[in-house]
Amino acid sequence: MRSNSRRDFIIRVASVSATLAAGGAMADEAEEGFETASAARRDGPVRFDHGVASGDPLSDRVVLWTHARRRFTNLPVVMRWEVARDPGFRHLVSAGWVTARAENGFTAKVDARGLKAGRSYYYRFRTLFDVSPVGMTRTLPAAGVHSVKLAVFSCANYPAGFFHAYGEAVRAGAEYALHLGDYIYEYPADGYASEDAEALGRLSTPANEILTLADYRARYAQYRSDPDLKQLHASMPMIAVWDDHEITNDAYVSGAENHTEGTGEGGEGAFRTRLATALKVYHEWMPIRTPDLRDLRKIYRSFDFGGLVSLHMLETRVLARERQVQVGDLINPATAPTAIATLASPTRQLLGSEQMAWLTRQMTASRATWQVLGQQVLMGRMEFPASILQVLNPADTSPEAQAAAARAINDYLVAKATAAQAPQLLTPQQQALLNPQLNPKLGYNLDAWDGYPAARELLLGTAAALGKRVVVLAGDTHNAWHNDLTLLNGTKVGEEFATPGVSSPGLEEYLVTLPPVQTAAIFRGVIDTLNYAETARRGFLLMTFTAEAAVGEWYLLDTVKSTGYAVSMDHSATLIA
Secondary structure, three states, X not given: OEOHHHHHHHHHHHHHHHHHHHHHHHHOOOOOOOOOHHHHHHHOOEEOOOOEEEXXXXXXXXXXXXXXXXXXXXXXXXXXXXXXXXXXXXXXXEEEEEEEOHHHOOEEEEEEOOOOOOOEEEEXXXXXXXXXXXXXXXXXXXXXXXXXXXXXXXXXXXXXXXXXXXXXXXXXXXXXXEEOOOOOOOOOOOOOOOOOHHHHOOOOOOOOOOOOHHHHXXXXXXXXXXXXXHHHHHHOOEEEOOOOOOOOOOEEOOEEOOOOOEOOOOOOEOHHHHHXXXXXXHHHXXXXXXXXXXXXXXXXXXXXXXXXXEEEEOOOOOOOOOOOOOHHXXXXXXXXXXXHHHHHOOOOOOOOHHHHHHHHHHHHHOOOOEEEEEOOOOOOOOEEEHHHHOOOOOOOOOHHHHHHHHHHHHHHHHHHHHHHHOHHHOOHHHHHHHOOOOOOEEEOXXXXXXXXXHHHHHHHHHHHHHOOOEEEEEOOOOOEEEEEEEOOOOOEEEEEEEOOOOOOOOHHHOOOOOOHHHHHHHHHHHOOOEEEEEOOOOEEEEEEEOOOEEEEEEEEEOOOOOOOEOEEEEEEEEEEO
């Protein structure tokens, strides 16, 4: 069992240790660059309420982050940042000055340079009288590295439960953190997954759905007050991308499902304004190196782990994504022709041509053993026959609807088993169920790559043509998956390892009448390329890469609804190089 009290203790000790360690070093420090002592006393102490963080490591540098604000004023806070080889900061290797200002939400980021490859470092921020907690970070390894361990996260919803997964990844020995999106959620306090929030003491702040600059900043501040998330950020560098909820649900290039355009009754303003606000705050609060200051949407970037792993972080949400097709439109005779044509269009975009060209260049130039794509949504073919999708409606949980769904699933699985074991016994009805012309398979989640089949085929086909071994990392669904990645002709290109959510509820909250074990069995039975599914528990994915293999281990929690919990490694999968 784990308790939050241990994490709180660790964070407090780190802060006290930093203060004590600062004493000797500051005694000989020139005061140039600090505010005057009188101003510091008058304006109150500097608070580092949201800890420290590091991210986007390279072999010789890493981004350092903090939030610093004086208790009584909104004046800028000038700080010295320091990177050292030791926790006492006696052996500084890099240092400089940075200012937290109101126009950046009192956040501060700096690219600490001059570091050595594959090294762990300690870092902190300090003013004349105040010092931040101490963080640990590490650079990317040099050539010849034997292994790389990445903790992979997605979908952390504050009101849905505790963020135990973040703290457990530290204890599991992860070296770097990958966050694949939904780092925050935009809903109001009584919105999605908030049923237990008051009892857990995790009501969302602000109470309204976030729309303004102040709203988004306040929501990040609340999430960054969580002790598990503080511990993760203070323990290792994070490489992150957003998904939709950092903006709003099911966003695409020009709108979103959870955004009402306009300023009239019920309107939420212009989507482009909301998008610009959300991305500005993301770049403020995340330890990310901003690749293009002229277009904050362009966060695709690569990281080389000593020639062993080339990690390519992709943007699949608001840079080029076309509007999602709805499953209901595909199975409705009145709307099916248009929806099918849209879905099958060879020019339908998810990454966009510019990002796809960049990825092709990156993979072509890389000599790493593993080409790893860090991105938001499932790439595997999570397809169900139309006969099942027509009756499997999560919004209708009546006994009649559930019985109809059970019959459709059973009929299809029996037909599939009969075809494999005794095809001569297939009835005409069963033959029709297995005929893709009469009963086509469709992705049940068209917000994922199933909604962009031409873009997926182009990406996987490019990797196959280049002879690259591909591992895709995904989040978004709140559940754990392991898929084979194949071209339309069945050629296997790589494998997908999908992390469960940190706290957001999964399929167990939607398919409420089915035991989770049965739900997973149905998915595995229907989807030929699916190797593993766990649809009931939250946690994280630990990926270990060596020259011989890529190993995924799914660590799952028995609850996120209590400060006491148990964690176990539920499943392991290995892809041989």
